[in-house]
Structure formats: structure tokens, C-alpha cells
Amino acid sequence: xxxxxxxxxxxxxxxxxxxxxxxxxxxxxxxxxxxxxxxxxxxxxxxxxxxxxxxxxxxxxxxxxxxxxxxxxxxxxxxxxxxxxxxxxxxxxxxxxxxxxxxxxxxxxxxxxxxxxxxxxxxxxxxxxxxxxxxxxxxxxxxxxxxxxxxxxxxxxxxxxxxxxxxxxxxxxxxxxxxxxxxxxxxxxxxxxxxxxxxxxxxxxxxxxxxxxxxxxxxxxxxxxxxxxxxxxxxxxxxxxxxxxxxxxxxxxxxxxxxxxxxxxxxxxxxxxxxxxxxxxxxxxxxxxxxxxxxxxxxxxxxxxxxxxxxxxxxxxxxxxxxxxxxxxxxxxxxxxxxxxxxxxxxxxxxxxxxxxxxxxxxxxxxxxxxxxxxxxxxxxxx
Amino acid sequence: xxxxxxxxxxxxxxxxxxxxxxxxxxxxxxxxxxxxxxxxxxxxxxxxxxxxxxxxxxxxxxxxxxxxxxxxxxxxxxxxxxxxxxxxxxxxxxxxxxxxxxxxxxxxxxxxxxxxxxxxxxxxxxxxxxxxxxxxxxxxxxxxxxxxxxxxxxxxxxxxxxxxxxxxxxxxxxxxxxxxxxxxxxxxxxxxxxxxxxxxxxxxxxxxxxxxxxxxxxxxxxxxxxxxxxxxxxxxxxxxxxxxxxxxxxxxxxxxxxxxxxxxxxxxxxxxxxxxxxxxxxxxxxxxxxxxxxxxxxxxxxxxxxxxxxxxxxxxxxxxxxxxxxxxxxxxxxxxxxxxxxxxxxxxxxxxxxxxxxxxxxxxxxxxxxxxxxxxxxxxxxx
Numbered sequence: 001x002x003x004x005x006x007x008x009x010x011x012x013x014x015x016x017x018x019x020x021x022x023x024x025x026x027x028x029x030x031x032x033x034x035x036x037x038x039x040x041x042x043x044x045x046x047x048x049x050x051x052x053x054x055x056x057x058x059x060x061x062x063x064x065x066x067x068x069x070x071x072x073x074x075x076x077x078x079x080x081x082x083x084x085x086x087x088x089x090x091x092x093x094x095x096x097x098x099x100x101x102x103x104x105x106x107x108x109x110x111x112x113x114x115x116x117x118x119x120x121x122x123x124x125x126x127x128x129x130x131x132x133x134x135x136x137x138x139x140x141x142x143x144x145x146x147x148x149x150x151x152x153x154x155x156x157x158x159x160x161x162x163x164x165x166x167x168x169x170x171x172x173x174x175x176x177x178x179x180x181x182x183x184x185x186x187x188x189x190x191x192x193x194x195x196x197x198x199x200x201x202x203x204x205x206x207x208x209x210x211x212x213x214x215x216x217x218x219x220x221x222x223x224x225x226x227x228x229x230x231x232x233x234x235x236x237x238x239x240x241x242x243x244x245x246x247x248x249x250x251x252x253x254x255x256x257x258x259x260x261x262x263x264x265x266x267x268x269x270x271x272x273x274x275x276x277x278x279x280x281x282x283x284x285x286x287x288x289x290x291x292x293x294x295x296x297x298x299x300x301x302x303x304x305x306x307x308x309x310x311x312x313x314x315x316x317x318x319x320x321x322x323x324x325x326x327x328x329x330x331x332x333x334x335x336x337x338x339x340x341x342x343x344x345x346x347x348x349x350x351x352x353x354x355x356x357x358x359x360x361x362x363x364x365x366x367x368x369x370x371x372x373x374x375x376x377x378x379x380x381x382x383x
Numbered sequence: 384x385x386x387x388x389x390x391x392x393x394x395x396x397x398x399x400x401x402x403x404x405x406x407x408x409x410x411x412x413x414x415x416x417x418x419x420x421x422x423x424x425x426x427x428x429x430x431x432x433x434x435x436x437x438x439x440x441x442x443x444x445x446x447x448x449x450x451x452x453x454x455x456x457x458x459x460x461x462x463x464x465x466x467x468x469x470x471x472x473x474x475x476x477x478x479x480x481x482x483x484x485x486x487x488x489x490x491x492x493x494x495x496x497x498x499x500x501x502x503x504x505x506x507x508x509x510x511x512x513x514x515x516x517x518x519x520x521x522x523x524x525x526x527x528x529x530x531x532x533x534x535x536x537x538x539x540x541x542x543x544x545x546x547x548x549x550x551x552x553x554x555x556x557x558x559x560x561x562x563x564x565x566x567x568x569x570x571x572x573x574x575x576x577x578x579x580x581x582x583x584x585x586x587x588x589x590x591x592x593x594x595x596x597x598x599x600x601x602x603x604x605x606x607x608x609x610x611x612x613x614x615x616x617x618x619x620x621x622x623x624x625x626x627x628x629x630x631x632x633x634x635x636x637x638x639x640x641x642x643x644x645x646x647x648x649x650x651x652x653x654x655x656x657x658x659x660x661x662x663x664x665x666x667x668x669x670x671x672x673x674x675x676x677x678x679x680x681x682x683x684x685x686x687x688x689x690x691x692x693x694x695x696x697x698x699x700x701x702x703x704x705x706x707x708x709x710x711x712x713x714x715x716x717x718x719x720x721x722x723x724x725x726x727x728x729x730x731x732x733x734x735x736x737x738x739x740x741x742x743x744x745x746x747x748x749x750x751x752x753x754x755x756x757x758x759x760x761x762x763x764x765x766x
Contacts, residue, residue, distance in 0.1 A: 154635065157540050163658045165665060235668045245640075250650050251663025252537065257628075257636040267633050275546045280634025282548060285618045285676035293668035 002270060005032030005084045005114075007105055008096035010041040012201045013119040013145060016262045017094050018045060020270060023278050028270065032084035034097070034105070037061035046070050053087060055080030057101075081105045086112040092270065095120045096145070098203055099326050100368055103127060107361055110134045110142075117269035119145035121220040126319040127364045128223030142224065143269035148217050149224055150265030151243035151256035156225070159248075166247040167221055170237040171296065172197050174209035177238055181300040187339045189332065197240035197260045206329045210342055211296060215307025216325075219318050222311060229311050234304060236294045241283065257283060302343040306350065315355035316367040323371035324349035331379050341382065349375045385653060388415030388467045388497075390488055391479035393424040395584045396502040396528060399645045400477050401428060403653060406661050411653065415467035417480070417488070420444035429453050436470060438463030440484075464488045469495040475653065478503045479528070481586055482709050483751050486510060490744055493517045493525075500652035502528035504603040509702040510747045511606030525607065526652035531600050532607055533648030534626035534639035539608070542631075549630040550610055552600055553620035554679065555580050557592035560621055564683040570722045572715065580623035580643045589712045593725055594679060598690025599708075602701050605694060612694050617687060619677045624666065640666060685726040689733065698738035699750040706754035707732035714762050724765065732758045 004021070008014045014035070021028045030049040035042045037058035042065065046054060055075040056062035062076035075083050078101070085093050085105040093109040094117045095102055102120030107127070109116060111134060118124070123131050135142050144150050148169045156164070175192050176184060195205045207213035211234075218232050243265075245255040258264045258280050267279040298305055303325075310321040328345040331337045337345070349371050358364045387404070391397045397418070404411045413432040418425045420441035425448065429437060438458040439445035445459035458466050461484070468476050468488040476492040477500045478485055485503030490510070492499060494517060501507070506514050518525050527533050531552045539547070558575050559567060578588045590596035594617075601615050626648075628638040641647045641663050650662040681688050686708075693704040711728040714720045720728070732754050741747045 154637065160657075168668065237668075242638075245668075247665050248658050249660035249662075250647065250654070250658045251641050251665055252647055252651065252658065253640040253666050254537065255625075255638045255640060257638060258634050261634075264633065264635055268635065271633070275542075275631050275633045275635065277632035279632075282630050282634055283636050285551065285620075285628075286678040289676060291674045293672060295669040 001027060001029055002092050003029050003031050003090045004092050004094060004270075005034070005087055005090045005109075006030065006094040006096065007034045007081060007085055007102065008098060008120070009033040009045055010035040010038035011096055011098055012199070013096035013262055013266065014094070015041075017096065017117075017266050017270075018049060020263050020267045020279065021049070024276050027276065031090045032087050034081040034084040039065040043068060043070065046072050053084055055084040057081055078104065082108045085109040086114070091115060092117060094145070094266075094270075095123065098201060100126060100323060103365070104361065107131060107134065110138055110140055113138050113140055115141045115143065117143050117145050117266065121146060121216050122322055124220045124223040125216050125322045126368060127358065127361060128219065128318070130359070130361060130364070132223050132226075143272055144220075144224060145262070145265050145269050146217060146220065147260070147262065147265045148244040149220060150268050152221065152225060152246055154256045154268060155244070155246040155254040161226060163248050164227065164231065164246055165249050166231050166233050167225060167227055168233045168235055168245040168247060168253075169214060169217055169221060170240070170242050170244050171211055171214040171234055172208060172240045173236045173238050173296075174211065175205070176209050177236065181297065184300065185338065185340050189335055192332070192339055196238070200262075202333055203326070203329055206332060206342070207325070209339075210303045211301035212303035212307070212325050212342070212346075214296075215303045216322060218307055219311055229308065234296055236296050237291065239288070239291055241288060241291055259283065303346070306343065306346055310350065313355060316358040316364065317350060317353060317355050319358060319364050319367050320350055320353045320371040321346055323368040324375040327372045327375035328379070337379055337382065345375050345378050348378050384410060384412055385475050386412050386414050386473045387475050387477060387653075388417070388470055388473045388492075389413065389477040389479065390417045390464060390468055390485065391481060391503070392416040392428055393418040393421035394479055394481055395582070396479035396645060396649065397477070398424075400479065400500075400649050400653075401432060403646050403650045403662065404432070407659050410659065414473045415470050417464040417467040422448040426451060426453065429455050436467055438467040440464055461487065465491045468492040469497070474498060475500060477528070477649075477653075478506065481584060483509060483706060486748070487744065490514060490517065493521055493523055496521050496523055498524045498526065500526050500528050500649065504529060504599050505705055507603045507606040508599050508705045509751060510741065510744060511602065511701070513742070513744060513747070515606050515609075526655055527603075527607060528645070528648050528652050529600060529603065530643070530645065530648045531627040532603060533651050535604065535608060535629055537639045537651060538627070538629040538637040544609060546631050547610065547614065547629055548632050549614050549616050550604055550608060551616045551618055551628040551630060551636075552597060552604065553623070553625050553627050554594060554597040554617055555591060555623045556619045556621050556679075557594065558588070559592050560619065564680065567683065567723050568721065572718055575715070575722055579621070583645075585716055586709070586712055589715060589725075590708070592722075593686045594684035595686035595690070595708050595725070595729075597679075598686045599705060601690055602694055612691065617679055619679050620674065622671070622674055624671060624674055642666065686729070689726065689729055693733065696738060699741040699747065700733060700736060700738050702741060702747050702750050703733055703736045703754040704729055706751040707758040710755045710758035711762070720762055720765065728758050728761050731761050
């Protein structure tokens, strides 16, 4: 039986994780849960899954939860989340906090020797070198929960990376895949939030539309699978049935598919090296009828080029890309900027950055905070 | 270095095998070659690959080859092929003799403890139970060379069969995939031999058009992967890019793809568990653009139903199906019968058969010969 802490339990991935857990109560025991402030959802989860400890990072929300007198220890603040991530009696941490706040608890969990089911790609985007080195030194497994990286992980299935010619990440093309670059200037927030295939959180839905999400995944794949950048390709695949592929040196390509539902990759990260049943319905290819592919249009999706540029520049540049994007997407979600401003703000923030190696988590977080401040300044200059 | 005998070296698979060998001269040494009667091709192969022993089953052709004074031992007859299959200093036999004559040398190679790269699906269609039991008892590996079974083998990659929900064999739909069942009555031999995707031998090209080839592959998969019949599906996939798939209990599907070229599966069977480079060009998905699927039309492809019926009936019925089909296809290739007669002759031969267990190779061959005689009688009755 695997003993879990779930960071971000009230988010989209957290909820799907608990659905997987509830399908296999003999395989999993939830020990810790952590959320930001959604205490109604958290209360329901406490009642159903009976964790020993929960953390609520928002102090006010934590205070309200405490008043309910639930039979659980309640921790608060960022430190509370770290404590849930490092509990002595857990073996696996599901890291599904949205965005840069996920880095520190994920890193602390690795330092404490916990295996990680990683949804928070920012941990690798911001601090891939540090995180992977720590995981290697502690001998912990980092199992991908992103559908693309789970697909790659399933396609690789332990093969020698010398046999890999390319990792091919698929991208749905997001909410605006059927619009031209020119049409993007006037799109609305509501349109951007209407993802054709996946039901996800707001931030990642916007990142899917801009393809920044795919860019961050390229960076994540770079660290997770230790492949050079030129061995990572992106192809648009509107149906989101093939979640990614690996092309080998003999010309054989292995692809992983399923209906688009995050329970698939979550389950695999938790059941690995086994597979558990009753997770997703089977694919029916006679009903699917067709799978299509096309090259990403760089003019329409400037985020792709920005991420390759950031990774090539190295050091703290990917961290700056991510931080500026978080600030810009937040501004777009609050209707302070237009959709096409997002990439421009990221690009301008990157231009202002002087790269440093980023050898400590503190340095990386400092750079991330600096970039968010710069992005905010740029937003203010514009409006 | 792997030491090989190649049975059927002058056929399509044999030639592709030698192309793979010539790409990796440090990995392979060709010790034995066997062919039926194509001594010109064989002479060229002897000069290039310098085998120690060759066998020519046709006595006249063997006599002609001997006159050439080549520096190689030349054996003759069916027994000569068995000797090449069981040479003391080889470890792997590429079994690529077309049709039922491939059974005995393949079986003798297994008895002699040789690993088998198996293209001759008839060995399993005719005598799957006997062949697999012998392989298990001798601890030899039977590595599939059929593109579909190689795909399944690559997708399974050693996984527990309890995790498998379905094996999904893809079929191109063959030469007549764009014609209706009604249009098949008047098709010509030349049209039938014009396969849209694969460049293969004549017999298998006709079997691809009728989907009998897929039926035989269902039977082959049944024995090779030890899965019940209801876990094997067939889907039409006209592009022949996905060579087959495995659907797992968690809803995840793993697919194997490549350009349609038999060097892919041949190389994997010979390099397994490694992959060797420089075999096939990479797939370019932006150029492929689409992969499509549809359900096989049972009216158009009666062979599919016949094979499921034969496997359900069990015992020697799959052997009868195969033998009758060989005779019928041969008659079609000689323009003695029409295209749609093929399935009718197979069906009628099956109707005449009283199933026996088929527990020995001799019994199986006896039944196969009986079925060929019956099919020939039926052909004669018709013309």
C-alpha cells in the first residue's frame, strides 16, 4: 500500500488523483493533503479520505477550517505545505500545486527521500538542474503526471536513451487552434478558457492556447529524460488521443494514447511499474476514425520559440520565462491585458534578464520574484 | 555477434534480412542460407555473405548451383533445409520460407535449441500448440518478424499479459480496400497484386487483399502472445503506419509505428532487446498528416470470419483453413479461379473437415495435405 501526500488536492489534478485513489482503496492510503484556500472542497476530502494531516497555505482559510473541529491536524502557511510534503510516514508525494509555489515543497519532499508524482512542471522549469541532481543523490523517482511526459515515460519503458532519436510531444493546439495568427488580437478571456479537449485549471488552459504549456513541457522533458534540446520536437495533434511519442534510432516510433483524462497519467505515476484497472475507458479506433498532425505555426505560437530560446540561453532564463508568463497570464485572467500581450510581456522580461547559473533554490526563487516584478512593471507601463 | 541461418533467403523477407545484416556486419554472421530454387539470387548472396552451408530444396536447381563451384557446402531437398536450420554453430534461425513448407524446418530448429526470428506464420497457424510447447520446453525465444506481431511485441515490451485488455492488429485493407464487396467479383489478378503500401511476395499480397493474411495473424497472435481470441481485434488502418497496438487495463494504448518496410521488424527481431540504428528513416508526422481507422467489413472480407471460426473450432481447423487457402490462392495466381472463389473454397474445405487434436507435426502435416487435396478437388469441380 502506497502512502500519499497530495499537494494541491483541491485543484484539478488533486481531485483526479483522489478519484484514482478511491478506485483502488486497497492500493493507496492518503496521509496528507495540502491546498491553498478551497476549504469547502478540502473539508469534503478530509471526511472521505481521512488524512492524518492537512495544510492550508492561506492563513485566513486555515483559521476557518480549524473552527470546524474535524478529526485532522491542520497546518498553515507555506511551511505547512512543506510539512505535509515531508511527513515521516509517506512514501510518495503527488506534487500538483499550480505554478511556482510548487517548487519548494517538491524540492523538500525530494530532500526527504519521497518519490514524486510530478504535475507541477514548474519545479523542473525553474530548477531542473537542482531538482534532478537532488533526486539522483537521494535515489528518489520522479514520475511524470503531465499526460505528455507520462506518455514519453510509457513509450521509453526503461529503454537506453542512446536508442532515442526524438521525443515528440503532441499539442492539441489549444482553444485557438482553428484561428489564424492575425485573428488572435481580439480574442476574449472566455474564448481562451474554452479548451476543446481537456478540462483543466484556468492557468494551464491559457498556457495551452498560447502553447506556452508545450514550451514548459519541452523544458520539463529536457530535464526529466536528460535529452538534448534538438531531440525534442512538438507536433500539433488536435484530437489529443496520442499524448506523445518516442522515435527510436531504428525508425520505430512508440506512441501512447488514451482518452484525454488526467486519471490516466496520474494512475500510471502511482501504479508504476504496474498498471491498475478501471481507470479510463478503452479507445475505440473505428469511432475515433482519424488522428491528424500538423506543424506548429511559430508566428501563431511565439511561446514555442521563446521556450527554446530560454533553454538554449540556459541558467535562470527558463525560470524567468516561467515567472513572467505566470504574471502575464494572471493579468490576462484578470482582463488587464490582451491575449497577444502575454508572449510580448514574457519576451520583454527575458530581454531584461542577465542570466546567472541558478545553483540554489534561493537564487532561483529570487530570480523568479524579480521576473514577476519586471513583468508587472511592463504590464503597468502598457496600461 | 549473432550467427544466423536464413531460411527463404531469396524471398522478400530473406532479402530484407540480408540488407539489415549488411548494415551491421559487426553484429551478424551469416552461416547458413536456404532457398527453394532461385539459384541466381542465391549465388549472389553466397558471394556477398560467404555462408558456410546453403540448401536448395529443388534438386534440379541444387544440381545447377553445384556446377558453379562456389566455396560453400550445398545441401539439397527438404532435409537440406532442416540441416541449415539446425547447424551446430548458429544461434538464431530466420524462418522466412513461404507457407506450409516452413513448418518442419522451423520446428526442427526449435528442437535444436535455436532462437527463431519468425516470418513463416504458418508454423504457428498450423501447429501453434506444438511449436509453442516445444519452444517453452527448449527455452528458445520466438521473435516475431511480421510487422503486426513485432509491433505488439514492442508495445508489450515484457509486460504482464494480465495487464492487457486487447491486442489490436491493424490491416491496410489491401489492394481492394476502396472497393465494395459487390465489386470484388470481377477483379483481376494484376489488380490484386497491386498492394498500396507494402512491397511483398505474391502469396501474401493476395492474402492482404482478402484479409486472410490478417486472419492468419490473429491465429499467430493467439499462440505467440497466449491471449484468448476475444482479446484480439482487427482494425483497418489504410496508411500502414501504425503496425499494431496494445490496449491495457488502465485505458492506455501503446502503438508502434514506422514507414512500411520489413527491415523494421526484421531488425528488431535480430537486435532484441537492443535497437540498432540506420534501419528505417524516421516518421515525419507533419508530412503524414493523418492516420485513419475503420472497422473491417465482414461481407467484403469473409476470410476474417473464417479465421475466427477456425480458431474457435480449434484442433486442426486453423491448419485446414491455411492449407485450403494456400491451394486456393495458388489457383488464383494461376488464374484458374476468380478472386471471390478463394474464400468459398476455404470455407467449403473447412466444412468437409472432421477436427482432430493435431498433437504431432506428422498429424498436422497429414491434415494439411488432406486439406490441399480437398481444396484442389473443389477447384476442379468448379471449373
